[in-house]
Amino acid sequence: MKITIVDVAKKANVSVATVSRVINDNYPVNSKTKAKVQKVIKELNFIPNLQAREVKKRKTKTIGVIVPSVENMFFPEVINGIEQHLMQKSYSLLLSFSKNSEEKEQECVRNLLSRNVAGMIVADVNTTNVESGFYDDLVQSTPIIFINGESSREGFSHVLCDERDGANKALQSLWDKGHRDIYFVRGGSSYSYDVKEQAYRDFLRLQDGEVNEHIVYVGEGNSNQVIDVTCKLMVEKIRQEGCSAAFCCNDLMAIGVLNACKEVGVSVPDEFSIIGFDNIILSKLVEPKLTTIDQNMYELGNQAAKLILETIKEEQSISKKVVLNATFVPRETLAEKKG
Amino acid sequence: MKITIVDVAKKANVSVATVSRVINDNYPVNSKTKAKVQKVIKELNFIPNLQAREVKKRKTKTIGVIVPSVENMFFPEVINGIEQHLMQKSYSLLLSFSKNSEEKEQECVRNLLSRNVAGMIVADVNTTNVESGFYDDLVQSTPIIFINGESSREGFSHVLCDERDGANKALQSLWDKGHRDIYFVRGGSSYSYDVKEQAYRDFLRLQDGEVNEHIVYVGEGNSNQVIDVTCKLMVEKIRQEGCSAAFCCNDLMAIGVLNACKEVGVSVPDEFSIIGFDNIILSKLVEPKLTTIDQNMYELGNQAAKLILETIKEEQSISKKVVLNATFVPRETLAEKKG
DNA sequence: AGCATTATAGAAAACGTTTACAATAAAATT
DNA sequence: AATTTTATTGTAAACGTTTTCTATAATGCT
Numbered sequence: 001m002k003i004t005i006v007d008v009a010k011k012a013n014v015s016v017a018t019v020s021r022v023i024n025d026n027y028p029v030n031s032k033t034k035a036k037v038q039k040v041i042k043e044l045n046f047i048p049n050l051q052a053r054e055v056k057k058r059k060t061k062t063i064g065v066i067v068p069s070v071e072n073m074f075f076p077e078v079i080n081g082i083e084q085h086l087m088q089k090s091y092s093l094l095l096s097f098s099k100n101s102e103e104k105e106q107e108c109v110r111n112l113l114s115r116n117v118a119g120m121i122v123a124d125v126n127t128t129n130v131e132s133g134f135y136d137d138l139v140q141s142t143p144i145i146f147i148n149g150e151s152s153r154e155g156f157s158h159v160l161c162d163e164r165d166g167a168n169k170a171l172q173s174l175w176d177k178g179h180r181d182i183y184f185v186r187g188g189s190s191y192s193y194d195v196k197e198q199a200y201r202d203f204l205r206l207q208d209g210e211v212n213e214h215i216v217y218v219g220e221g222n223s224n225q226v227i228d229v230t231c232k233l234m235v236e237k238i239r240q241e242g243c244s245a246a247f248c249c250n251d252l253m254a255i256g257v258l259n260a261c262k263e264v265g266v267s268v269p270d271e272f273s274i275i276g277f278d279n280i281i282l283s284k285l286v287e288p289k290l291t292t293i294d295q296n297m298y299e300l301g302n303q304a305a306k307l308i309l310e311t312i313k314e315e316q317s318i319s320k321k322v323v324l325n326a327t328f329v330p331r332e333t334l335a336e337k338k339g
Numbered sequence: 340m341k342i343t344i345v346d347v348a349k350k351a352n353v354s355v356a357t358v359s360r361v362i363n364d365n366y367p368v369n370s371k372t373k374a375k376v377q378k379v380i381k382e383l384n385f386i387p388n389l390q391a392r393e394v395k396k397r398k399t400k401t402i403g404v405i406v407p408s409v410e411n412m413f414f415p416e417v418i419n420g421i422e423q424h425l426m427q428k429s430y431s432l433l434l435s436f437s438k439n440s441e442e443k444e445q446e447c448v449r450n451l452l453s454r455n456v457a458g459m460i461v462a463d464v465n466t467t468n469v470e471s472g473f474y475d476d477l478v479q480s481t482p483i484i485f486i487n488g489e490s491s492r493e494g495f496s497h498v499l500c501d502e503r504d505g506a507n508k509a510l511q512s513l514w515d516k517g518h519r520d521i522y523f524v525r526g527g528s529s530y531s532y533d534v535k536e537q538a539y540r541d542f543l544r545l546q547d548g549e550v551n552e553h554i555v556y557v558g559e560g561n562s563n564q565v566i567d568v569t570c571k572l573m574v575e576k577i578r579q580e581g582c583s584a585a586f587c588c589n590d591l592m593a594i595g596v597l598n599a600c601k602e603v604g605v606s607v608p609d610e611f612s613i614i615g616f617d618n619i620i621l622s623k624l625v626e627p628k629l630t631t632i633d634q635n636m637y638e639l640g641n642q643a644a645k646l647i648l649e650t651i652k653e654e655q656s657i658s659k660k661v662v663l664n665a666t667f668v669p670r671e672t673l674a675e676k677k678g
Numbered sequence: 679a680g681c682a683t684t685a686t687a688g689a690a691a692a693c694g695t696t697t698a699c700a701a702t703a704a705a706a707t708t
Numbered sequence: 709a710a711t712t713t714t715a716t717t718g719t720a721a722a723c724g725t726t727t728t729c730t731a732t733a734a735t736g737c738t
Binding site: 002004005006016017020021024026027048049050051052053054055056057 | 693694695696697
């Protein structure tokens, strides 16, 4: 059976209170007794039950983290940034996957809530869940930080990369090279995609003359069937639709497009330019190297972790926002439009 | 303040016991009262405190997962496999990073223990921690599954890819192409590397005639400084040492070597062949595509999750082992030895 | 109608902690 | 020497649950 504080107390001939005081070191206790107790703790190899402690104290030291999945290296990088900070402050990380699903995301939230997390970090929140007001009460009572997925809702706290600005940079660089018909490649229902799409629309609208929108929905995830097929479908129509470039919501999609180009025999960047988003490690290892927009993923996570602990400490939920820069990373998939 | 079972009981005019019975659905309760209680639960938006429940029941539904880091896509894939199964059985996943450090790993274990996990899954366990007997008592009292890092210690349970066989396949394929001087590229202190090194040594020993060992230690992680530098150093000596190939402990290292070759101007696979291990997505996206040994990472995680839940259920810790196949994945970095 | 049985619900102890309060002993003050 | 102060410890209630045991009301049986 598990050793408890009572066992220690008995063996050391003191009260449980004293043992508690020794392990928490928050009340004076005679150095001799302290030594005695510590000795017994060592002997019995006693490890305090954090759960019981947390029930008593009515607050936990674990943070729930919700990400869609882990297939896109973007998320592991973010998680890494989160963990680094949490660990340092001796918080734990409870990980859940929302699988790009509205319901799954809600399930995750409820689960974390019942596990009494001190707060949660939600990356790439589902659009519908925000719009429907699912989070509205929640953000009042529980510290939540959203990573990427700005919304102007009351009381939401964010850490985000300036995706709109990033999108603009991508679009502008495409435009400067003479591209006028540009695909916008996105996935399902995530705020992050919506923001970029809005930026895309606005960007086109602001240009002189008539410019056509070309919005393409591809699947999620990782070199999976769906994304491959859709990309191929898209690339096959490049010539007939007269498009010469694509701006993709993330690097994975961009690489999907790139591979499709290879398969179909469209040469990148001579015939077709591609810009991704995120700057995951993969992006500089593919051939040709992917031109992309960097968002500092580690920092995104790290800041989110900082922010959530801050919020927890402050007790009063005041909404905050941290914005990181998106920077253009020139590489090899962007070229002047030919012809 | 948080709604508790007492609040519900009061408002519904029943005892807490009844409420408990309603939410657990494990004892008969009149359908009318049940309805009434459920209504109140909805109204108050009551979420049971899992922690308190778990303290009472003296068992939790969370599994601790320890991985070195998340930089190598190998681990996210494993985690994915784990999560998929856990989620399905409504277990949660507490994630810790051991950072390839002996002490950190111990810290992780202790932390998980005090968080009362029902069991833990340790990927890429540290060699010293096994040898020193750190885990010996632990595996007796707590269900633990080790992923990759077979040891013949009493009471250890494993899910592993047959790394020795995988290594042999790699080495044999190199040998068959005429390579005789083969680098073995490995990282720090992990059982997984040790197993492969042993396989390497044994393989060479078994060949006729005199064959030299060339063991190279590179850093850990992800296109980081250390690994890059070490790889470059290694590649620069290729000619003088007369080596024509490298077998690397994981794909990340293999890609490090590949990049070094590009930089130094050694052509792969014409001048130099490379074989990796893992078959992470990256490996088929680099140019030339990496020849490697596939281990089914998702399955590794998934099986580990299955096994740990099984072990937990059984109560009596009987040690188990699941071995998955390692398969050779021919791609573009392996060629006949020239000259 | 009276008794035995069953269905339902409440009281209270327990899980492993923390902590406010009270109690004691020792030390310091007068 | 008597009194106050301080240092140290113990007692017991609390945290939010579950669950055994008991009590009651309702039902079935003769």
